[in-house]
Amino acid sequence: MRTFIASLLLTTVTLAPPSIAQTLERAFSMPGDDACPIDLVQPGPAGGWTEGEKWAWEQVCRGRIASMALAGPDGFDKLPCNPAEIEGEVPKHRVLSPEFLRLILTRAHWVEALAKPQVLIQCAKLGGPLELDNVKVSPSFALIQSHMPRGATFTRANFDRDLSFIGSSFGPSSSSFTAFQYGFSAQGLSVGGDLYLGGASFRDVDINSAKVGGSLNASGSTFEGLFRAVRLSVGGTLDLTEVLSFQDVDLSGAHVGNSVIANGSNFEGSLRADNLSVGGGIGLSGVVASKDVSLHGAQVGGQVDAMGSTFEGSFIAEGLSVGRDLFLRGGSSFQRVNISRASISGALLLAGSKFDGDFDFSASSANEIVLFQPNMVSEGRYHTDDPIWSVNARLNLRNTAVVVLQSRTSSWRNKEGGWISADLSGFTYDRLAGLLGGVANTLSDETAAGLVNWLVGIRLGDDRYDPQPYEQLADVLGENGQVSKAKAIRYAKFRHRDLSQDSEFFMVALARASSRWVVGYGVYPFFAVYWYFTLVVIGFMIALFSSAELLRPLHLKFWYSLETALPLVEFSEKHKAIDHGSWLVESWFHFQKLIGFGLATFLVGALTLLAS
Template sequence: MLSYDELTSPERELWDAFPEGRHVDLRTVASGDDCVAEGGHRGPGRTVRAAVIVALLQSANAAQPGAVACLRLAGAQISGHLNLAGAQIAHALWLEDCWFEEGVNLSGASTQSIAIVGSRVPGVEAGMIRIEGRLDLRRSRLERGSASPFHRRVTALSLINAHVSGAVNLNGAEITAPGEWAVSAGGLVAEGGLYCQDGFVTHGEVRLMGAQLPGGLHMRGAQLERPSQRGVALALDNAVASTLNFSDGFIAKGTVRLRGTRISDNLTFEGAVLKGPPDGNGPSLAALLMQAVDFDFTLARTPSGAVDLRGAQVAYLHDNEHSWPEVVELDGFVYGSIKADEAGGRREAVGRQDSVAHRVTWIRRSPGYNPQPYEQLASWYRKAGHDDDARRVLLAKQRHRRQTLPPAGRVWGHLLDVTVGYGYRPWLADIWLLLLTLLGTLSFDSHSPKATKPGEGFPFQPLVYTLDLLIPIGGLGQRTAWYWSNDALQGLAYLMIAFGWVLTTAVIAGVTRVLQKS
């Protein structure tokens, strides 16, 4: 138990100020060692033992009547281990521009608002903490870390299964982990949101898997970097948030993983840079099964790695010329509308002359053949009233599928494509029929055939005879009434019959495929 006589001068000042919630400022304007970023010790005249802070927060010095006790300290060096694990803390804690010799342990504590602002701390362990207020770590530098009781990895900031009724503010903070995890906050509930803006920097993975962020995650302009050559910069698997803001210069050197993440409003990467893992082994964005209302993917630069949107669902997709890398996984990706970012604003990406070709090229960036991306794109064109564009997309789908077929299937596919455009261009059959009719009429008109039964039937008519050859169903009475002694013309007649069957079969097959929407 601490006695007042054992306290140093700065500790007594803090002890006396606590019951009234007065601010104790040990900073000296003239001294250069107040700059936490540059390091340096404060000396005994500005050192406060962690045990004194713990004792005060455990009500060692009762509050004065009519006052609210609060620990407010600035410019101090905190010696020893600030261990408040499991504590029931009824007072707010405000530490600013302080230097911690050892890490801070708040695991399982129940407390009011906590602020460690502009300070240097060798790691904060706050797993399972309950904060009735906010957690403020603005402008602080968290590094080295200590082993967490929940995992073996070294973490600079642990908020595993923490519950904060207000916001978690990490604006301007720099968090560095010697291992892999700079922030480990799986299961975090931050009702007021998580703010990582205004110069926020991490060296190590930020893990927010399963986090619940009703107030959103705000990383505008943040820089996330993996210290190793591979891996994930940000993991938000199965998280639930109102909004995710990765805009205005957000940079991720490593994968941004949003697998199964649910966003009730908007997800934006406007002006962001997704560099992916430095070794190139991994996607820049992995958003499998992600759900969002508005997905703004108008990046500042083309991602270095792949973009994986398999199974994702969004109502509105915004993209630009920098959005899509060489590999884009789109199987199962569902969207209600696409808006292109162009000069002068954004508009529905339909109606342009190159719209279909551009979107088909986008789909072809996906490895292998998958019919769903084509069906989804065609459905969007139909809803927008562009049925012709929808048919062009479905034709492109069949041409892509043809590449996966065995040789016989590819030959038949080419035939369907040339004759009727897989049923999506039935007018091609009319052109072929017109050309063959013209060829047959001119060829047969220059010679005289022999009658099968002389003196019977109608006279020879080249046009009707040609049509009788080309139309396999029914008969016009000319094909069976005449034959050729000229082998070339007889061969042409047989060829016309074969073309007629091919055209008829192709039309039937193409129309059937369209009706079945295969």
């Protein structure tokens, strides 16, 4: 039944009128040609049942599609199938009363007379509002390519099988009609099979708390008003692809067993899907969203794909949980993005997309953050795509944890070549991994100077002392065997401290300067060896001016200078009684002992720090 409806709709849309008639005539040769066992009851509504309704019942009763374009006295009327597209007055044989549909759908006597458990009607216009509130309908019901100018209500109705309105129009032809708030009102509707709303035209739609056992398909439709689907439950797929126009959409608290697909749709209003639960993925590729999109607290079992889309408002997904990847790459355009407190089991991919405002991924977790992606061009050559950051863009990764950071320093520059502002405080990652072997495509491939410039550049304007980003990068580089780079980063950390925390106390400033120049903040303790060597050489030269007989040989001058520079070390007892004959020489060697003791103290401290 589902396949037949779709194929018939496609045929009636694409073929010329003579072919339509031939197609419908072939359709009527389907099984079920026996005469209908019962007629419509008289008197029926005021004025009785029309000839068109009698003809429609005869077709439906036999298990056929009742195409009202064939109900006239001359057969096919050669007018557009959907009465909303007919200029002028709609022929009377096209018009069905709501009472007629209610009778054949809900009264057991007529339902049991159906050759098949289905009521399929096409090209009809309803003469009044279709009110099927609180009813139970056992056959499948399809009212396709039809017009309901006064809308339809299905509040708490129960349909055991499929419900279809493919290509139909809900609401008046005149925009001045305001008798009904909703063109399609179905709060609490229950559909055991699939709900087809594809290719249709709606004003306001209200399917709050509706339950659809199968899938809900609204692809290719136009929604001129609100689309309210709060706490909607769909067992299969929610298909909203290529919708020509959405105004405000509310899917808050909805549950979808399979996927939500809205690829290629146009959201002129806001899209709100807070606390949405999706067993599969969410497709938002090729979407144009003029206002905010909110997925606050949404739970997605599969991936979220927003490639090649334009989001002119904010993209808000605080507390989002994604079972696979979150694709925000591939030429999409974003303003403000907030995905804080999110959990992404796969990767967050941003390569090649444009970000014009703040991007907040703080207090979140992901397996991987991909800020650039190599793409093969030809013959083994690659080009890479970085995010396109605006001059005012800011990236917040505070307290976020990932396994892999896939980026390079150019991934952190704005479109004018300057550094973006990034908060990496508390940001942790286990490794800097590349996607291509042998291609310089990770931060670990950058020089030590380049990495330091990166850490400093993304913090321009932030004078706070924050050692964690330096420690994190140094740890990862060290574990990757890049010890020299790790040392350079740790040295830069202490330099960052000195520049961020100017001390008002002379002794503190002196200690920091000494630590920097003497042992390289403990990162380069061999600096002290250079100072020792320099101190011994100076002492040897000073000893040349000593008048002591014991120091006349040059080699003894050297050993004396070395002994003086090394505390707690004595090469000869005779050195204690040496008289240099000059108070200047004597003063220097006392000073040399003090300097040597200080160098030894710094060296021991530096080695202890390295060991820890």
